[in-house]
Amino acid sequence: MIPIITIDGPSGSGKGTLACRLAQRLGFHLLDSGALYRLTALAAKKQQIDLVSPQVAAIAEALNVRFDADGAAFLDEVCIDSVLRTEQTGAMASQIAARADVRAALLARQRAFAKAPGLVADGRDMGTVVFTDAKAKFFLDASAEIRAERRYKQLIGNGLSANLAALIEEIQARDDRDRNRAIAPLIPAPDALVIDSTLLTIEAVEAQMMDFIRAKGVIT
Ligand code: DC
Secondary structure, three states: OOOEEEEEEOOOOHHHHHHHHHHHHHHHHEEHHHHHHHHHHHHHHHHHHHHOHHHHHHHHHHHHHHEEEOOOOOOOEEEOOOHHHOOHHHHHHHHOOHHHHHHHHHHHHHHHOOOOOEEEEOOOHHHHHHOOOEEEEEEEEHHHHHHHHHHHHHHHHOOOOOOHHHHHHHHHHHHHHHHHOOOOOOOOOOOOEEEEEOOOHHHHHHHHHHHHHHHHHOOO
């Protein structure tokens, strides 16, 4: 049995950062499942295919993607990491992520990331759909305002432009779509540890997660 840790939550809850830190700390592989939805949306856009077209699922299935050792994403061997992380791409990803055919097309690809010595998977449905047998499941949350603020700093830090008021609105719109969709909505798995990180530092959240990971016997 390959040990799997799932981290679900809305955008800006800190799940990406924590997934990265835990994967490094434990020497586990990392799955950024949101990147696959983002890449699918970008691939459709590149081929000028409408996001509501049935062809999007075929694009998801055939996605020619690879991540380098630093986690940078390559689509058809072209590095597209800067476009991948924009809010616009996030909104497109959220749109196609509401579709059952697209989600089904990405399922096997996501599960293939589960390799020894272990996996940390981050997304919206890692604990509820993709890795239901995961040994330790987390659901990270935080207020929309603080998530927008974190996102703002992250975008500026990556040299991208950002507007805080617009970000709060975008984050709320994306949350509504992700939480209220019929298929694989963003909800905590019944056996997930829910952590609200609004008032917590990354280090404090990581410490809570490590305690739970030990308690669940993922590591000794
Ligand atoms: O985590 P992210 O911001 O990169 O995700 C982009 C969008 O993809 C997000 O708004 C919803 C969707 N997504 C999803 O539906 N299921 C996942 N496991 C990961 C992301």
